Amino acid sequence: MIKRILKKYNIDGDLISYERYGSGNINKTFLAVTSKNKYLIQQINDKVFTKPYKLMENIESITDYLKDKIDENHKVLELIKTKDNKCLCYIINEEGDREYYRIYEYIDNTISYDNTDDRDIIFNTGRAFGNFLKLLKDYDLDNLWETIKDFHDTYKRYKRLLCDIEVDRVGRVGEVKKEIEFIKKREKYCSLIMDKLKDGSIPYRVTHNDTKVNNVLMDKDTKQYVAVIDLDTVMKGTMLFDYGDGIRSSASTVSEAETNLDRIYLDMDLFKSYTDGYLSETAKYLTDCEVSLMAEGVHIILIEQCIRFIDDYINGDTYFRIEYEKHNLDRARNQMKLLEDVENHLKEMKEYIYRSYRKYR
Ligand code: ADP
Ligand code: GN1
Ligand code: MG
Secondary structure, eight states, rough: HHHHHHTTTTOOSSSSEEEEEEOOOSSSSEEESSOOOOEEEEEEEESSSSSSSHHHHHHHHHHHHHHTTTTTTTTOOOOOOBSSSSSSSEEOOOOOEEEEEEEEOOOEEEEESSSSOOOOHHHHHHHHHHHHHTTTTTGGGGGGGOOTTTOOOOOHHHHHHHHHHOOOTTOGGGHHHHHEEEEEETGGGGHHHHHHTTTTSOOEEEOSOOGGGGGGGETTTTTOOEEOOOGOOOOEEEOHHHHHHHHHHHHSSSSSSOGGGGOOOOOOOHHHHHHHHHHHHHHOOOOOHHHHHHHHHHHHHHHHHHHHHHHHHHSOOOOOSSSSSTTTHHHHHHHHHHHHHHHHHHHHHHHHHHHHHHHHH
C-alpha cells in the first residue's frame, strides 16, 4: 500500500522501510525511509475532515505564506507534490472506498512530546504557537475553508452532547451519569468566548486550533522549537483557545493517557513557562479584552475537551482513535481532574498572565 502511494509522488530514492509513526489521535501517520530521504506519509481521516481537497488548499496556502516569513532557525512543513503536481492523492482500498494520502518532508532530528516537565521545552512550545499566531496576523481570514464546522463552538458541542445522551446510541449513558452531571454544572461557561467573538469584543484571527504540545517539533539536542505541525485545523478562530489548549496539554503534570487521577494536576511552573513563551511572541499584538480572557480560554477549552471525550464515548468511539474499550472515558476523567485543578487556580493564573503580559508588551 505504501509503495502504491509513493509511486504517485515525486520521491527521491527507493523505499527501504516504513513504520507507523507518532501518537496523533486523528490521522494515520507513517514514516517511510528511502535510499535517499525520509518522508512522513499521512492518511487523512476523512470522517473527520470530510473535504480533503479543501483541507489541502488551506495547508498549501498557509505553508506557502509562512515560507516567506519564517526565520532561518525554524521550518515550515513542506508538502511533496504528486507526479501530476497535486498535494493529495487517493487510492481505492479493498472495500472499494477512497483513502486519501499526503506526504510531507520528514523533519529530521526532532521529537514531539506528549508530556514533559522540562520548563525550557514548554517555554519554547509556547513561543512556537505564539510565533505562529504572529506570523499569520496579516493573512486574509476569509481565504481559509472551515475544515471542521463549529470546531471550537463549545456551546454547540454541549447541546450536541445533550442530544446524544437522549439517543444513547450504544447504551453507555447509564455508566457515565457522574461525568454528565459534572459537565452540566459548567453549562454557563460554554458560550462565553463564542459570544465575545460574535459580538466583536474579541477579534477573529488565523488560529491553529489544535495547539497540543505534540504538535510542535522540537530539536532533539537544543530543545528549541523547529516547526509547528498538524495544520489541518488552521482556520478563523480566537487565540484564546490556542493559548488555552496549549496550557491544557503542556502544563498538566501527566499526559492525556494517565489513568491514575491522583497524579493529574496543573503544574504552575509549566503554566508560567508556557505563558511567558506565548506572550513573549504575542503580547504586542493582543487586545486588552483578549488578555483579560486568557485564563477563561484554558477553563473553557478544558470543559470542551471533557464534552468531546464523553460524547465520543457515548457515541461508541467514532471520532478519536482509541487503544482500548474505555479509552475515551479515561481521557474524559483525566481532563475532568485537570479541569478541577484549573478551577482552583484561576485567580492565580490571571494574576500571572497580567504579570507576564506587562513584561512582554
Ligand atoms: P494527527 O493529526 O493524527 O495528530 P500529526 O500531523 O500531528 O497527526 O502527526 C502525528 C505525529 O507525527 C506528530 O505528533 C509528530 O510526532 C509526527 N510528525 C508529523 N509531521 C512530521 C514531520 N513533517 N516531520 C517529523 N515528524 C512529524
Ligand atoms: C486531536 O490530532 P491530534 O491528536 O493532534 C484533536 C484535538 C484534541 C486532541 C485531544 C482535529 O488532536 O482537537 O484536542 O486530539 N484534533 C482534531 O488529544 O479533532
Ligand atoms: Mg497532531
